[in-house]
Amino acid sequence: MLDKKQLNQLYRFAISLTHQDDQAYDLLQSCVEKYLKQKHREIANPMAYMKQTIRNEFIDQTRKQRFQFELRPEVIESIDYEQSQQETSLEDLHIQQEEVESLLCTLLPDERELLYLWAVVEYTIDEIAILKQVPRGTLSSKLHRLKKRIQLQQSSDNVLHLKVKS
Amino acid sequence: MKHSQKNTLDKALKTHYEAKSLSADQLDTLMTMQATAEENLLTRLLKDFRGYRYAFYATACLLLMTLVVSFSLLNRPPLAERIMHEIAYNHQQEMPIEIASNSLISIGEYLNKLKFPLINSSSLSPQNWQLLGGRYCSINGKLAAQLKVKNLQDNKTYTLYQAAVGSDISKVLTAAKEQAIEGITVSIWQEKGLLLGLAHSN
Structure with a gap:
């Protein structure tokens, strides 16, 4: 039986995908129902099972095409590992707390999930690659592009703020 | 701001x-x-x-x-012991002989379902023992011969058993064994490729 703390963790994970509280709750509820139907089977790690179920359910709901990140193979291969290690490091990015919500609004569900797993669950890139069943190179490319986008967005916001100020 | x-x-x-x-x-x-x-x-x-x-x-x-x-x-007694108990039981039954004869050849001809020829045991010399007759019996689940013999020294009737030796018996019966079971002395041994047993009431 999932306890309240676990349910809240799963709810936050669902929010990282849906970015809408109500939709996240509906998603969680339907996945808890699915989980309960499987209760007669032995589930070794209920939290991992639930996260996978929530993810699959969300992909089904959004018909997959908007969720999945696509990158051409030649682009993946062109990214050198060490370079990507440096460029995909998100630790050096800074943000004001009130800007988080607007930043998340601009991201795709897949990107929000990636940030959630990295920042909140504190998974490494390798762990996320295993969980999401994507090659590490794909994930590095994605992080690289995500970082660039966030930086670009922040700089454009600053320009906007300056314009508003002046 | x-x-x-x-x-x-x-x-x-x-x-x-x-x-x-x-x-x-x-x-x-x-x-x-x-x-x-x-x-x-x-x-x-x-x-x-x-x-x-x-x-x-x-x-x-x-x-x-x-x-x-x-x-x-798991709690079954060893094979040799089981055979000795079976011989003691057969002796105790005092079943009548099917053929009365003092000739081993005649008895052997009568008990023609046996898969082995009857033998004269070197342990029972003709001077001391007299053959009275024989019948079929069963030892360790196989057809065997029960011969009645008279000990001319103590004038008692003994039963002599002859049976084919399986690989299981030959492994455990490397030397002669003797045991008193419920007032019956039983001894068994191997001779000329056969299992032999002798029983008498004390």
Whole structure:
């Protein structure tokens, strides 16, 4: 039986995908129902099972095409590992707390999930690659592009703020 | 426009998500759903057990029987001892002879279902022993011969047993053995490829 703390963790994970509280709750509820139907089977790690179920359910709901990140193979291969290690490091990015919500609004569900797993669950890139069943190179490319986008967005916001100020 | 101090991205995201939590009603709904499902599961398991109870009882009986058989097999006495008990039992029955003769050849011809020829044992010299007759008997589940012989020294009737030696017997009966079983002295040994046994009442 999932306890309240676990349910809240799963709810936050669902929010990282849906970015809408109500939709996240509906998603969680339907996945808890699915989980309960499987209760007669032995589930070794209920939290991992639930996260996978929530993810699959969300992909089904959004018909997959908007969720999945696509990158051409030649682009993946062109990214050198060490370079990507440096460029995909998100630790050096800074943000004001009130800007988080607007930043998340601009991201795709897949990107929000990636940030959630990295920042909140504190998974490494390798762990996320295993969980999401994507090659590490794909994930590095994605992080690289995500970082660039966030930086670009922040700089454009600053320009906007300056314009508003002046 | 006043801006708060910037956080690292991970800290900011953590703060953002930690502020999100299910309402008390939502938590209650999910917890109730789970509790109900647990109850239903228990009910279904009980129902399933009722449906399969005969299979369960049959399996339990089979298991019990297997345990009993295994236990009795493990506690069986050694083969040589079992044969000696069987010989003592055969002797105690005092079954009448089927053919009365003092000729081993004649007895052998009569007991023609035996898969081995009867032999004169070197342990029973003709000066001291007189052959009276014979019949079929069973030793260790196989057809064997029970011969009645008279000891001319003590004037007592003995029963002499001759049976084919299986590989199991030849392994355990490397030397002659003698044992008193319920007032009957039984000795067994191997001779000329046969198992021989001699029994007499004390």
